[in-house]
Every structure is written in structure tokens, then in C-alpha cells.
Amino acid sequence: MSELKNRYDFVLLFDVKDGNPNGDPDAGNLPRIDPETGHGLVTDVCLKRKVRNYVQLIHDGADGHDIYVKERGVLSSLHAEAYSRLGLKAQEPGAEAAPDSPKGEGKGKAEKKPRKSSEVEVVRKVRDEMCRRYFDVRTFGAVMSLKEANAGQVRGPVQLTFGRSLDPVVSAEHTITRMAVATQKEADNQGGDNRTMGRKTTVPYGLYRAHGFVSPSLAKQTGFGEGDLDLLWKALVEMFDHDRSAARGLMATRRLLVFRHASALGNAPAHKLFDAVSARRKDDSKPPRDFSDYALSVGSVPSGVEVMELGG
Incomplete structure (x- = not known):
């Protein structure tokens, strides 16, 4: 491209x-x-959702035009798939945490250790893979730095107001009528009229x-x-x-x-x-x-x- x-x-x-x-x-x-x-x-989120839905409809999840943020999605599983495609192993949750003081001091406190260069390189590779596969990550960016299967962060080139x-x-506001009820109990209470009133704005x-x-x-x-x-x-x-x-x-x-x-x-x-x-x-x-x-x-x-x- x-x-x-x-x-x-x-x-x-x-x-x-x-x-x-x-x-x-x-x-x-x-x-x-x-x-x-x-x-x-x-x-802006509403407009981006419509763009995502359009791309998903046109390309049907094809590699390179898949959608990262979609209905009922589980983001960490998509990260795990990216690690798997690259033949990499995701860091275990909490593995980066370590005590911030000698034994007996500051109980319960922890701080993040500086990440090793190898870990940074792994996250970079996974981040690039997410950009390659998902149109909305490549376009709008995404915060993918989850504790499970960290994929970093991407600042998108396209922004909307x-x-x-x-x-x-x-x-x-309009009153609307449905000529049916949900249960037999409701029908019995209405004597068979079976009308449900609602509102629409x-x-x-x-x-x-x-x-x-x-x-x-x-x-x-x-x-x-x-x-x-x-x-x-x-x-x-x-x-x-x-x-x-x-x-x-x-x-x-x-x-x-x-x-x-x-x-x-x-x-x-x-x-x-x-x-x-x-x-x-x-x-x-x-x-x-x-x-x-x-x-x-x-x-x-x-x-x-x-x-x-x-x-x-």
C-alpha cells in the first residue's frame, strides 16, 4: 500500500x-x-462506530481489514491471537511487578520494573501486527496495553470531532403502541386487548x-x-x-x-x-x-x- x-x-x-x-x-x-x-x-465515537461497521460489512473480517473494536468483542483474546501468529509468548499478568523496598518495609507496595529491551521489542512487534491486521487500529489508534497480552498503544492518524x-x-416525544404483550399474564390482565404503550423521541x-x-x-x-x-x-x-x-x-x-x-x-x-x-x-x-x-x-x-x- x-x-x-x-x-x-x-x-x-x-x-x-x-x-x-x-x-x-x-x-x-x-x-x-x-x-x-x-x-x-x-x-466522535458514534461516527467511528459507523465507519467500523461499514468496513466490517464490506470486507467481512478479511486480514488487513478486520475490526478490533466490534460488538461483543473480547480484546485480550485478539491480542493473544496476534502473539500466536507471531510465534511469541505473552508476558504473564503481574510479572512486571516487584517490591519497591527491602523486606519488612512498605508492606504491600510494588512498583514496575523497567522493561527489558527484549520485552519492549516483543510489544512493538505485536503492536505492528495489530496495526497490520485491524483497519480501525491503523486508522483511529487504540490503547492495547492490557495486563494480559500487552500490545502497546497506537495514536491514530485519523481523528474526528x-x-x-x-x-x-x-x-x-411520541407515544407508540404495540399490538401485542410479552406474556400470557399480561394478556389476561388486559382482557385480551393486548396493547403495550411506549415512547419514542x-x-x-x-x-x-x-x-x-x-x-x-x-x-x-x-x-x-x-x-x-x-x-x-x-x-x-x-x-x-x-x-x-x-x-x-x-x-x-x-x-x-x-x-x-x-x-x-x-x-x-x-x-x-x-x-x-x-x-x-x-x-x-x-x-x-x-x-x-x-x-x-x-x-x-x-x-x-x-x-x-x-x-x-
Whole structure:
């Protein structure tokens, strides 16, 4: 895979209609909202999950495009598999601990011994193997320094911010009815009516904006290459088409605006490039209910930066 030699910054615009884009489990799974401004929020973790799911769907766990953080996964077992593939033996849990004082002093205290160079080299090899096999480790990084089968830490070259709606959103709560009950006892109590009432919360409409960054220097450390970058763009554009559910309503990536720098260090600050992207409501007298209610524009960018528009 060819090495990444250019820095990238990008703006992701996506929307939701009559759905919950990212429920908050600490608030009864209500849509996440900034309590001070009323703007809707979607976490970076939520967006990364959709990218992971897309890659898993497309490549079906193939070597080099497997996913490290996936549903019902056991991370330590994946580390053990990496040790096994390399023919290495994982260090036993607690083997690095040793008393920090002579016998009789500081009972129960322990400190870590400096790791031997051979141990450091083993962890490095396993870390590189994890990067090679797992797309999300290579892309987003991971903390893999578990007590069992330590695989080190990886700082990912691709980072995402929270998505934030361009305008305040309002959570609409709806009563829903299921024409069935779970048990015969419930049916007997209702005299055969067999209705179950529930609640559903949606956002009528929200256009969200998130920002992202791709570092070629960190990409070199994880092995993230041009092929991975192409897959990332494809995932960001198409991820909502493969993540449908009744709770999420209608969601879509509307635009992916990518700023490609001519150099590895970059030719302009990211915030200045992001300021060049504007999405404003066409009519402030009524609440937005569709992407067509917004006008998108991209201003001039500094020399050495190319703008690519994907999605839509």
C-alpha cells in the first residue's frame, strides 16, 4: 500500500429527519443536546462506530481489514491471537511487578520494573501486527496495553470531532403502541386487548457538522496508506446507507469536503480552512426541515490546498 504523503483536513455534513441520531444512555436515550445552546450533538465515537461497521460489512473480517473494536468483542483474546501468529509468548499478568523496598518495609507496595529491551521489542512487534491486521487500529489508534497480552498503544492518524447541528434542535416525544404483550399474564390482565404503550423521541430535522484530520506522520507509524484513505472517504459517504433502524429515521451524508495539502506538514491552519465552509439557512423565518433549506458555499483557500467535494 502506498505511503500517505499529504495532510488532509475535512468537513463532514450529515443530517437526520424524524430520527434520533445519537441517543444518550445517561438521559433515557434522548438525542444528545448542548444544554446551553440547544444544538444537537453526535459523538466522535458514534461516527467511528459507523465507519467500523461499514468496513466490517464490506470486507467481512478479511486480514488487513478486520475490526478490533466490534460488538461483543473480547480484546485480550485478539491480542493473544496476534502473539500466536507471531510465534511469541505473552508476558504473564503481574510479572512486571516487584517490591519497591527491602523486606519488612512498605508492606504491600510494588512498583514496575523497567522493561527489558527484549520485552519492549516483543510489544512493538505485536503492536505492528495489530496495526497490520485491524483497519480501525491503523486508522483511529487504540490503547492495547492490557495486563494480559500487552500490545502497546497506537495514536491514530485519523481523528474526528463531535458532530454539532448548525441550528438548535427540538426533541419531539411520541407515544407508540404495540399490538401485542410479552406474556400470557399480561394478556389476561388486559382482557385480551393486548396493547403495550411506549415512547419514542426524535429530532424533526437537524443538519450536523463534524470536522476531521488526517496526519501523514502518524499514518507512517501505523501503516495507514492511500488505500485506507480511499476506504475511509467511501465509508464516511456511504455509512448511513448501511446503518438503518427505526430509531434513527432518515440519515444521510450530505457533503464531505476534503482539504488536501500539498505537503505533509500542511499549507494552512485547519481552522482557517474550516472557516471557508459555510452552510446557512435560506429562510430564517421558519425552522429547517430539509437539506434544501440550507445554502452551502466554499470560499477561497490558500495556495497549496486543494478542495475535493464528495457525497451529496
